[in-house]
Amino acid sequence: MTTTTLPVREQPYYQAILLGFFALFVCGAVAAFSSLTKEAIAARAIEDTQRQLVQVLPSDLYDNMPSQEEVTLTLDGQPVHFFRARKGSVATGVAMFAETTGYSGVIKILLGINDKGELTGVRVLSHTETPGLGDNIDLTKSNWVLSFDGKSLNNPDEKGWHVKKDGGEFDSFTGATITPRAVVKGVHEALVLFQKHQDELLDRKGDQS
Numbered sequence: 001m002t003t004t005t006l007p008v009r010e011q012p013y014y015q016a017i018l019l020g021f022f023a024l025f026v027c028g029a030v031a032a033f034s035s036l037t038k039e040a041i042a043a044r045a046i047e048d049t050q051r052q053l054v055q056v057l058p059s060d061l062y063d064n065m066p067s068q069e070e071v072t073l074t075l076d077g078q079p080v081h082f083f084r085a086r087k088g089s090v091a092t093g094v095a096m097f098a099e100t101t102g103y104s105g106v107i108k109i110l111l112g113i114n115d116k117g118e119l120t121g122v123r124v125l126s127h128t129e130t131p132g133l134g135d136n137i138d139l140t141k142s143n144w145v146l147s148f149d150g151k152s153l154n155n156p157d158e159k160g161w162h163v164k165k166d167g168g169e170f171d172s173f174t175g176a177t178i179t180p181r182a183v184v185k186g187v188h189e190a191l192v193l194f195q196k197h198q199d200e201l202l203d204r205k206g207d208q209s
Helices: 012-053 144-148 178-196
Strands: 070-075 078-087 090-101 106-114 119-126
Touching (some): 119 144, 119 178, 144 178
Antiparallel strands (some): 106 119
């Protein structure tokens, strides 16, 4: 009986080696591409964050790049995520994230607060409120959210931190009181948190001056 020897290229071991080299090449190419794009992706993420922050932190408040000073602290048992603004080595304000519950679900908010406890800007980052009604909290739909600019815990007073329907100073929307009421509540709670923990948020490190 005659045994036929297969050409090397048709041998099973040759195919396995070839497949192995191909897999190594693909993995190497993916790793190289990932390495080349990693810095670009990180830079783009910083730019995107900075674009959000400049909407709530006026440029004359800082000379650092707040998007590069990202901090998370545990305050009152909850994680608080924020960005710190500085002039020189002195913290001049923060951009804080907050959440509140509206009519249709969670409303995520970004707030700018200066070292005097005054709001320098408020933006709604995401929500699932009813289109044409509750979505007026979005700056692309109305200017309602700008009514927070310059406000603090003392301006207005405690009674004023409600929608007008509840005896406060903030407008509500026709047919959608729950949504603005929730945002006003969320912003007020963030200001209370800031006042209570401003030394930690502003990185004062025990400075009592």
